[in-house]
Amino acid sequence: MEGLIKKALGKGQADYLEIRLEEKTITGVTYAGKELDSVGANAVKGGNVRALYKGGWGFVSFNSLDELDAKVAQACRAARLVGKGKSKLAKVPKVTAVIKVNLKDDPRKIPLDQKVKLAKKYNGIITDSKGIISSSVRYEDVFKKQTFANTEGTFITEERMYCGAAFAAVAKDGANVQRAHDTVGGTGGYHTVLKLESKAEATVKDARDLLKAEKVSSGKYTVVMDPKMCGVFAHEAFGHLSEADFISENSKLKKMMTLGIKFGVGALSILDDATIRGQRGHYCYDEEGVAAQKNYLIKNGILVGRLHSRQTAGRMNEKASGSARAISYQFKPIVRMGCTYIEPRDCSFQKMIGEIKNGLYVVSALGGMTELEMFTFSAMKAYLIKNGKLGPMVRDVILTGNVFETLKNIDAIGDDLELHGGLGGCGKDGQMPLPVSDGGPHIRVKDVVVGGK
Amino acid sequence: MNKIINQILDLAKKKAEAAEVILVEGKESPVEFRSGKLHSVEHKEIKGAGLRVVRHGRIGFSSTTDFDKLPALVDHAAAGAAFGQQAVFNFPAGCKPAGVKTVDPQLEKFTPAQAVAEGQKALGILAQKAPALKCDIGLNKKFYHVSLANSRGFCGEYDKTSFSYGLSGVTIINGSLTFIEQERRRGKLDLATSEMTAKMVRMYQDAKKTAKLAAGKMPVLFTPEAMSLLWMSIALGVNGKAEQKKTTPLLGRLGEKMLDPRITVSDDPLLPYGLASAPFDDEGVCGAKLDLFHQGGFKNFIYDLQTAGILGKRSTGHGRRSFGAQPSPQVSNLVIAGGKTKLAQMIRNMDSGLIVYDLLGAGQSNIMAGDFSVNIGLGYKVEQGKIVGRVKDAMIAGNVYDLLKNKVLEISSETEAMGSYGISTNTPAMLFDGMNVAAK
Numbered sequence A: 001m002e003g004l005i006k007k008a009l010g011k012g013q014a015d016y017l018e019i020r021l022e023e024k025t026i027t028g029v030t031y032a033g034k035e036l037d038s039v040g041a042n043a044v045k046g047g048n049v050r051a052l053y054k055g056g057w058g059f060v061s062f063n064s065l066d067e068l069d070a071k072v073a074q075a076c077r078a079a080r081l082v083g084k085g086k087s088k089l090a091k092v093p094k095v096t097a098v099i100k101v102n103l104k105d106d107p108r109k110i111p112l113d114q115k116v117k118l119a120k121k122y123n124g125i126i127t128d129s130k131g132i133i134s135s136s137v138r139y140e141d142v143f144k145k146q147t148f149a150n151t152e153g154t155f156i157t158e159e160r161m162y163c164g165a166a167f168a169a170v171a172k173d174g175a176n177v178q179r180a181h182d183t184v185g186g187t188g189g190y191h192t193v194l195k196l197e198s199k200a201e202a203t204v205k206d207a208r209d210l211l212k213a214e215k216v217s218s219g220k221y222t223v224v225m226d227p228k229m230c231g232v233f234a235h236e237a238f239g240h241l242s243e244a245d246f247i248s249e250n251s252k253l254k255k256m257m258t259l260g261i262k263f264g265v266g267a268l269s270i271l272d273d274a275t276i277r278g279q280r281g282h283y284c285y286d287e288e289g290v291a292a293q294k295n296y297l298i299k300n301g302i303l304v305g306r307l308h309s310r311q312t313a314g315r316m317n318e319k320a321s322g323s324a325r326a327i328s329y330q331f332k333p334i335v336r337m338g339c340t341y342i343e344p345r346d347c348s349f350q351k352m353i354g355e356i357k358n359g360l361y362v363v364s365a366l367g368g369m370t371e372l373e374m375f376t377f378s379a380m381k382a383y384l385i386k387n388g389k390l391g392p393m394v395r396d397v398i399l400t401g402n403v404f405e406t407l408k409n410i411d412a413i414g415d416d417l418e419l420h421g422g423l424g425g426c427g428k429d430g431q432m433p434l435p436v437s438d439g440g441p442h443i444r445v446k447d448v449v450v451g452g453k
Numbered sequence B: 001m002n003k004i005i006n007q008i009l010d011l012a013k014k015k016a017e018a019a020e021v022i023l024v025e026g027k028e029s030p031v032e033f034r035s036g037k038l039h040s041v042e043h044k045e046i047k048g049a050g051l052r053v054v055r056h057g058r059i060g061f062s063s064t065t066d067f068d069k070l071p072a073l074v075d076h077a078a079a080g081a082a083f084g085q086q087a088v089f090n091f092p093a094g095c096k097p098a099g100v101k102t103v104d105p106q107l108e109k110f111t112p113a114q115a116v117a118e119g120q121k122a123l124g125i126l127a128q129k130a131p132a133l134k135c136d137i138g139l140n141k142k143f144y145h146v147s148l149a150n151s152r153g154f155c156g157e158y159d160k161t162s163f164s165y166g167l168s169g170v171t172i173i174n175g176s177l178t179f180i181e182q183e184r185r186r187g188k189l190d191l192a193t194s195e196m197t198a199k200m201v202r203m204y205q206d207a208k209k210t211a212k213l214a215a216g217k218m219p220v221l222f223t224p225e226a227m228s229l230l231w232m233s234i235a236l237g238v239n240g241k242a243e244q245k246k247t248t249p250l251l252g253r254l255g256e257k258m259l260d261p262r263i264t265v266s267d268d269p270l271l272p273y274g275l276a277s278a279p280f281d282d283e284g285v286c287g288a289k290l291d292l293f294h295q296g297g298f299k300n301f302i303y304d305l306q307t308a309g310i311l312g313k314r315s316t317g318h319g320r321r322s323f324g325a326q327p328s329p330q331v332s333n334l335v336i337a338g339g340k341t342k343l344a345q346m347i348r349n350m351d352s353g354l355i356v357y358d359l360l361g362a363g364q365s366n367i368m369a370g371d372f373s374v375n376i377g378l379g380y381k382v383e384q385g386k387i388v389g390r391v392k393d394a395m396i397a398g399n400v401y402d403l404l405k406n407k408v409l410e411i412s413s414e415t416e417a418m419g420s421y422g423i424s425t426n427t428p429a430m431l432f433d434g435m436n437v438a439a440k
Helices: A002-010 A068-082 A112-127 A197-212 A227-242 A244-248 A251-256 A310-316 A349-354 A403-408 B003-013 B070-081 B105-109 B112-129 B193-207 B224-237 B240-244 B305-311 B343-349 B400-406
Strands: A016-032 A035-053 A056-062 A096-099 A132-150 A155-173 A176-186 A219-225 A270-273 A294-299 A339-342 A358-371 A374-386 A389-395 A398-402 A410-413 A418-420 A426-428 A431-434 A437-440 A443-451 B018-034 B037-055 B058-064 B134-150 B155-173 B176-186 B216-222 B265-267 B290-294 B333-336 B352-360 B371-383 B386-391 B394-399 B408-418 B424-439
Touching: A002 A016, A002 A068, A002 A132, A002 A155, A016 A068, A016 A112, A035 A068, A035 A112, A035 B070, A056 A068, A068 B037, A068 B112, A112 A132, A112 A155, A112 A197, A132 A197, A155 A197, A176 A197, A176 A374, A197 A374, A197 A389, A219 A227, A219 A349, A227 A270, A227 A294, A227 A339, A227 A358, A227 A374, A227 A403, A227 A418, A227 A437, A244 A251, A244 A310, A251 B155, A358 B352, A374 A403, A374 B371, A398 A403, A398 B371, A403 A410, A403 A443, A443 B394, B003 B018, B003 B037, B003 B070, B003 B134, B018 B112, B037 B070, B037 B112, B058 B070, B105 B134, B105 B155, B112 B134, B112 B155, B112 B193, B155 B193, B176 B193, B176 B371, B176 B408, B193 B371, B193 B386, B216 B224, B224 B333, B224 B352, B224 B371, B224 B400, B224 B408, B224 B424, B240 B305, B343 B408, B343 B424, B352 B394, B352 B424, B394 B400, B400 B408
Parallel strands: A035 B058, A056 B037, A096 A155, A219 A358, A339 A437, B216 B352, B333 B424
Antiparallel strands: A016 A035, A016 A132, A035 A056, A132 A155, A155 A176, A219 A443, A270 A294, A270 A339, A358 A374, A374 A389, A374 A398, A398 A443, A410 A443, A418 A437, A426 A431, B018 B037, B018 B134, B037 B058, B134 B155, B155 B176, B216 B424, B265 B290, B265 B333, B352 B371, B371 B386, B371 B394, B394 B424, B408 B424
């Protein structure tokens, strides 16, 4: 195949060309309620050619790897329709690399019936619990082998192995129906999904407790975010703003995101680091053949960096950050995160809570999204804080606000650190779900607007 | 019928008592503009197959895009069947598909160069009338060929075209980013450039002022764009799987007046050029227009073969899927009857309240129960029947069933085809009374 790829690359009429081929097997087990909803393996094979001509991209994706030359020609024709300016990609080292998955407990070696048994056991914990009317449990592993080659001589074959599990429990009392969930995932091997009984039990407890929880009253609160919500904040509210594709094309936003601007308290550092082994958001090379890096976005309260593709870095005269990612062969690489988190500091959880007269402790996120500086996240659950003590659980807690104001309002950063991946992932430009991780310590934020009753 | 399908069926019949293959072959040509400039022209070819088998009475499934390894596809499906659900259905031997318009010959002829020209036309209009907006544009033409066959002899295929056209503009007004978007998704070519740009210009002009809003209860007008959020809950509620799992609030309420008597919601897989139109569903069952709610009364759940089998009902022809997944009940095109008042008149009739277009954070609440609590991405304050400015940092909360039953003031006579949140709808705008609005 290597010979065919190199030959096809040699035939293109463009400033820059790349070919990316992918083979993937997804093995999954899903329980919905007491029933096994789906089980088995799906196979994917496909590839793409991306061509750059005078600053314009042409892209062709396909399932059949026959006639690569013709696909190269088609991508070049498309690029010529687009290109009217100048091609400028940030310079990166030429790489030749072969990365193999090397795990003691490779999920591919585990027979399907063991995976079914495991999912069934976790599901049983949920369905056998009182008050639970429905459950879902998903086990999934994905083995992906990707070959990347470009006209600069880079040739990389990288294998990735994701493995994870997700639980959801639905509890019902009359017309009141509540749902709780949890998910884990990573690239560390099959042990990622073992011994999760306590997580399944906690999910049941959360769903049942939510039945009794009052809806939160809307208003402004001092909020303590747990590491999961902190991660969603780091990723959704700030991380997406650091993605240079939007910034490089919008001069006003570029000004708002000028490096060196003060964004938060001196103790605040936010970074994206895709090099952390075992994390779901880990990779060695991005989908442009650039090595993953540890990228500080905010360091000690100052904006110091952003996430780049080679094109955005080239345009802004900054360094490529290894952040051009694609969910599959069907998509062009775009600027994305890997593992985004807030660095821990020294405030203990007790102190953080103890100083609050009236507030909310928000735990775990159901989801979140941003439209640039405006963000909205929903917490899976939350607890009232009264006079320095945790109070009863409340539900339907949705946090909203302006990220710049919120960053300034972070007034305590915890001494703990947790990173989370999961079976879900990030969505952008129709590419969903991209495996990512996020996290941080507990953090405290003043004046957060909470929607509710 | 396709050679590959026969090959897969022959292999599968050796390992299973019944089998079904869906083969999807597609081509898409997305053209994208970013910040006012042509960004990319793409071609995507997709060819994939899904195999469902019944082996020792149990269901197995697998899919592939690797046509060099068909025996592996059959092995995967057979292996999965060891753990699969008990099949409570037979594959259908056939049905008489009704005629339905799913292919637009005009769209087939539409070239990427023409898409580029149309995008440039839109950019030209917006650059002149709303120069502050930085615009992204996407035009995508899709052509699909779907083939379906099973071991009981069903054998059907059809072509399907669809076209999506999206305009989005961003600018900073009074120090805050403002997004203005228009999107069309249709089964046929729909170059509504003048209409869409005119609407964007109007929305932009209206957003130039920021209106102060006091929190409290007020009337809120949901445009067709925003109505999709409510129909998403309804689509989940009528799903037969939610009935089977007893998670829907509609459980056991057939015949009950669940919604305002002015509301009739149908599901129509035969809607000409509907986004989700098809002569038969993805299991080979022929569907027809079905009332889900008639004058507020709850009429029907929707089923696929397996869910219907479990509940002792018949499939309503709503087994839908991509080639990579097993079928599950899903609505096709939701068609909601229009009301009596013109949209413009509805706004004039409003004393004071809100108009909402774009809602952020949809899907984060308990959607099945109908609960929602969303940030207003783009919304306007109305005073004495006139738009006075854009509303910022506000949220609205409520329950879909409560709104659609108890709070409907008016329904617009105009309806619009929408494709948001993954469902195809044809919906009017609705004005709701006394909604909870939280503001900063």
